[in-house]
Amino acid sequence: MPRAIVLTNPTSGKGRGARMRYEALPRFHGAGWRTTSLTGRDADEALDLARAAAAEEPDALVVCGGDGMVNLGLQAVAGTGVPLGILAAGTGNDFARSLDLPLRDGPAAAARVIHGTARTVDLARVGGRYFGCVLAAGFDAVVNERANRMRWPKGQMRYNLATLAELPVLRPLRYVLELDGVERQVEATLVAVGNGPSFGGGLRITHGAELDDGLLDVVVVKPLTRRELIRTYPKLFDGSHVTHPQYERHRVRRVSVASSGIVGYADGERFGPLPLTVESVPGALQVMA
Incomplete structure (x- = not known):
């Protein structure tokens, strides 16, 4: 039985x-x-x-x-x-x-x-902690951090209000990325590291990421104005943002992400201040799918 x-x-x-x-x-x-x-x-x-x-x-x-x-x-x-x-x-x-x-x-x-039947999929790991979907490390993480400090309202509306509060102070962030050992410095609105394709209830920020390819998808969205960000946001639901000229994608086994004052969130959970190093752990999970 x-x-x-x-x-x-x-x-x-x-x-x-x-x-x-x-x-x-x-x-x-x-x-x-x-x-x-x-x-x-x-x-x-x-x-x-x-x-x-x-x-x-x-x-x-x-x-x-x-x-x-x-x-x-x-x-x-x-x-x-x-x-x-x-x-x-x-x-x-x-x-x-x-x-x-x-x-x-x-x-x-x-x-x-x-x-x-049990399907074998990859996980991403930060230190000794795993995540299955996406690590947010930019404007989206700033919004999450503000929302976590708010006591009202509950649910999705809290994140909507946190977004509105952060939009007026939107600014490019300076990142140092290490992509499979290759260092790169870049200014960006956000950096996201995906084991899976989406976060935030279907926002396909790392559109194209696969759960069983042994790789992480690192998405860099270079500086956007507030208007561009608002106009691009709906495209995240179907992945069509990948055609935006400020979007770039890297597929790696390991990435380090550093930026001053940013706290990383993965699967909606607080993972801690940057810098963080993420590695793919192929075949780490059996899931009934």
């Missing part, structure tokens, strides 16, 4: 995480799976629970929540061979999007775990 350990962020998606768990569990039971349901009181406890769960070697560690909960699951199962299952209940769900998994649909997501 297969076994799934289900770790949930019940507050994800304004309570959608708890609802999806209750929708999904009967599907597992009906298919003959045993389940153990866990909820951490905070992120640190949830990570401890995830690591302990992975050590039990279940048939799947299933995370129910948004990209933050998926990122937590990555830390627990990367390199262990324990497959990760995803019940995508968040606002962005970018890692689930990159795998074409059901979004905000508990029964369908559970069915994908039950009837799917």
